[in-house]
Amino acid sequence: MKYDYIVIGGGVIGMTTSREIAARGATVAVIDRKNVGNEASKVAGGILSSMRPWDENPDSNKLSEESKKNYPDFVSNLEEETGINVELIKSGLIIINKEHSDSTKKWAINNDIKLIKKINNKNFKKNLPAYSIFLPEIYQIRPPLLLNALHQSLKKYLVDFFENSIVSHIETKNNKFEFIVLDNKKKLYADNLIITAGAWSNLLLGSINTSINIKPIRGQMLYARLKNLKIDNIILDSGNYLIPRLDGHILIGSTIEDVGFVNKTTQVAREELLNWVYSLVPKDSDLDILKHWAGLRPAVDAGKPMIGVLSNFENIYINTGHYRKGILQAPASAKLLVDFLFHIKSFMDIDKFSPKNTNKLQKIQY
Numbered sequence: 001m002k003y004d005y006i007v008i009g010g011g012v013i014g015m016t017t018s019r020e021i022a023a024r025g026a027t028v029a030v031i032d033r034k035n036v037g038n039e040a041s042k043v044a045g046g047i048l049s050s051m052r053p054w055d056e057n058p059d060s061n062k063l064s065e066e067s068k069k070n071y072p073d074f075v076s077n078l079e080e081e082t083g084i085n086v087e088l089i090k091s092g093l094i095i096i097n098k099e100h101s102d103s104t105k106k107w108a109i110n111n112d113i114k115l116i117k118k119i120n121n122k123n124f125k126k127n128l129p130a131y132s133i134f135l136p137e138i139y140q141i142r143p144p145l146l147l148n149a150l151h152q153s154l155k156k157y158l159v160d161f162f163e164n165s166i167v168s169h170i171e172t173k174n175n176k177f178e179f180i181v182l183d184n185k186k187k188l189y190a191d192n193l194i195i196t197a198g199a200w201s202n203l204l205l206g207s208i209n210t211s212i213n214i215k216p217i218r219g220q221m222l223y224a225r226l227k228n229l230k231i232d233n234i235i236l237d238s239g240n241y242l243i244p245r246l247d248g249h250i251l252i253g254s255t256i257e258d259v260g261f262v263n264k265t266t267q268v269a270r271e272e273l274l275n276w277v278y279s280l281v282p283k284d285s286d287l288d289i290l291k292h293w294a295g296l297r298p299a300v301d302a303g304k305p306m307i308g309v310l311s312n313f314e315n316i317y318i319n320t321g322h323y324r325k326g327i328l329q330a331p332a333s334a335k336l337l338v339d340f341l342f343h344i345k346s347f348m349d350i351d352k353f354s355p356k357n358t359n360k361l362q363k364i365q366y
Ligand SMILES: Cc1cc2nc3c(=O)[nH]c(=O)nc-3n(C[C@H](O)[C@H](O)[C@H](O)COP(=O)(O)OP(=O)(O)OC[C@H]3O[C@@H](n4cnc5c(N)ncnc54)[C@H](O)[C@@H]3O)c2cc1C
Pocket: 008, 009, 010, 011, 012, 013, 014, 031, 032, 033, 034, 035, 036, 037, 038, 039, 040, 041, 042, 043, 044, 045, 046, 047, 048, 049, 165, 166, 167, 196, 197, 198, 199, 200, 201, 204, 218, 219, 220, 221, 253, 254, 294, 295, 296, 297, 298, 319, 320, 321, 322, 323, 324, 325, 326, 327, 328, 329
């Protein structure tokens, strides 16, 4: 069989893109070298907001805002299709870092975003700083549940999965993708190929003599039980945050580490994250660490994802480089790419994310 599309990489970006395609009636095969949904997407916090909106690339911000607007509908369709509750909750976000709260305040006012300056302090060791601000409209989602729902939804759309499959060759001819050979020698044919392999995307492209500026940036996180303290809102302090889950547990995140493809947890990070959280909650608050995990974010120099056709090929596309916002930006990124594939005018110009524009070296702060 020849598919309309082959998608390599079954994280949140690959599965959301595949679902958008399948929902429009085209056939899709998803290939992953592991089980789908087991890399960066699974370990994410699931905050549906940019961490530094005032400082972001404007195109990336527009993509985030489009996703934010559509997330409730995206989730309600997914939940209806699969019966899986993905725990989309409006937990709001409190920013406690002075510089960030001042800048976010200005940004929120300019962009008509609701914010509140009076914070409820009852659950914290000391009063949160007076300059803290609260953005009440921010949602969070539980990424492993989202990935499971996407996987189940794709099965309903009759998408074929090739999991635990290594791509050993990508055949191209006259600048066109022809077929893929898997490690078990199976050949898969399609009219189009989409690469959504997250931090590993460039490694795949090497086999077709193409290169993009993308690198892995490790993030570590703790999942903890906080027995005698209930926290209702996400707390953000510069790069660190605390996310209260519906089960009463909290996530404490996250580190930003440029260590290549080393996807391991470290004692140093565990202590750093714990020190930070104990600066907020009382020492005797009975905090049990239940899990400690790490993941590799796909970071790009341009500070915005790469979405579109690869310059040297007619039918090979990319959707990657979402760095700290892949869960947030997945629905809008998928829509933008698939509108382009189906020749439909989209909510913004895909050229803003085209690899030919985003693949330039610029100095951004990871
Ligand atoms: C600690 C942490 C916290 C985060 N918190 C948030 C947050 O709160 N909000 C938010 O929006 N984002 C957050 N992110 C970022 C988000 O997780 C990523 O931007 C997003 O998951 C990227 O999705 P992806 O599908 O591109 O990559 P991945 O989820 O990494 O998926 C890539 C897939 O490609 C597969 N693959 C790779 N190479 C190959 C190959 N050669 N052949 C076949 N398959 C291959 C992998 O196995 C994997 O399944 C966080 C990330 C981390 C690490």
